Amino acid sequence: MKQYILTHGNLLTMRDRTIKYDTDILIRDGKIQKIGRNLTAFAAQEAAEPVNGLNGEADAWRCEADTLNGETKFLDISGRYVIPGLIDSHCHYDADYMGKMFLACGVTSVRNMRGYKRHAEYAAETLAGKRTGPYIYSSGPIYDGEDPSIPDNSNEIIRTEADVEQAIEYTIRNGFLWLKTYPSIEPELYRYLLKRARQQGLPVCGHMSKKLDDKVLADAGYYCCEHSSSLPSHKADIRYLAEAGMWFTPTQAVCETLPDYVWNGKMLPELEHFKDLPECERENWENRNRKIIESYRSQGVRPDIRVVIGRGRTFLEYSNRFMAGTDCAYPGII
Numbered sequence: 001m002k003q004y005i006l007t008h009g010n011l012l013t014m015r016d017r018t019i020k021y022d023t024d025i026l027i028r029d030g031k032i033q034k035i036g037r038n039l040t041a042f043a044a045q046e047a048a049e050p051v052n053g054l055n056g057e058a059d060a061w062r063c064e065a066d067t068l069n070g071e072t073k074f075l076d077i078s079g080r081y082v083i084p085g086l087i088d089s090h091c092h093y094d095a096d097y098m099g100k101m102f103l104a105c106g107v108t109s110v111r112n113m114r115g116y117k118r119h120a121e122y123a124a125e126t127l128a129g130k131r132t133g134p135y136i137y138s139s140g141p142i143y144d145g146e147d148p149s150i151p152d153n154s155n156e157i158i159r160t161e162a163d164v165e166q167a168i169e170y171t172i173r174n175g176f177l178w179l180k181t182y183p184s185i186e187p188e189l190y191r192y193l194l195k196r197a198r199q200q201g202l203p204v205c206g207h208m209s210k211k212l213d214d215k216v217l218a219d220a221g222y223y224c225c226e227h228s229s230s231l232p233s234h235k236a237d238i239r240y241l242a243e244a245g246m247w248f249t250p251t252q253a254v255c256e257t258l259p260d261y262v263w264n265g266k267m268l269p270e271l272e273h274f275k276d277l278p279e280c281e282r283e284n285w286e287n288r289n290r291k292i293i294e295s296y297r298s299q300g301v302r303p304d305i306r307v308v309i310g311r312g313r314t315f316l317e318y319s320n321r322f323m324a325g326t327d328c329a330y331p332g333i334i
């Protein structure tokens with residue numbers, strides 16, 4: 001049995017809006033057993049007064065003497081905060097180093113938005129305790145129609161109903177939890193994909209559609225719109241999606257990177273912690289960013305960030321079904 005006591009932390013339990021200041025936390029076998037003041041003394045006395053547990057009920061748990069001799073580790077966390085693990089609801093866990101980085105940022109679960117076999121392996125290894133990193137909930141690959149505007153397009157292209165069947169089969173076989181779609185799938189194939197996914201109980205999330213009315217997607221149960229920039233431009237249409245029960249992940253930070261890096265001359269090395277990234281990743285980011293800049297400049301894609309943010313806000317006027325995500329490791333998102 002492993003036992004830890006964190007001492008003098010400030011704790012947010014999220015059960016109410018208060019912060020428990022200067023609190024000790026006793027963790028046994030990976031689970032919080034007790035919170036309260038002066039648990040060190042409590043543990044040392046073996047039979048101290050019961051301390052209120054997380055659920056507010058006093059219980060009669062007592063430390064056993066053998067766990068105190070050498071097996072209890074103490075960590076003074078004075079002045080620090082203890083919070084439940086955060087969930088990054090839109091990310092791309094594409095590099096080994098990211099696992100520890102997520103944890104260092106307090107992120108203990110991720111919703112991975114483009115999954116390959118590697119992610120299925122990462123997820124299994126994490127659950128087995130063989131990988132240090134957050135729990136992974138993942139889509140399969142990104143499915144799209146032909147879209148020449150995407151530089152180095154590595155998405156899976158849906159050209160036939162057989163491709164849809166293959167996508168669903170691959171998703172289920174690898175334990176992925178939803179399908180991710182990009183907006184250029186042909187309307188009839190998109191309808192077919194939505195129908196088949198629904199039959200299989202697979203949610204469909206992504207960048208909506210350029211070729212099909214967004215309301216049609218909503219009616220077909222499209223589960224989640226990723227990015228404020230994927231929302232329709234008219235307020236009534238956004239309201240329709242919100243009221244249809246669709247979820248929404250604004251990924252505010254990545255919406256801001258486009259104008260910043262493509263048009264406003266911001267450079268990646270200006271980013272706080274850029275220097276902390278592995279060198280190969282810094283190069284990777286610079287290369288990808290160069291391609292993104294070329295592509296958007298040549299297409300003249302120049303979104304007004306205030307308009308994009310405004311669409312997200314409109315959605316939130318009609319729904320609280322939104323999730324917070326970063327879109328890391330898109331270049332510029334740490």
Ligand SMILES: [Zn+2]
Pocket residue numbers: 090091092113327
């Ligand atoms: Zn993304």
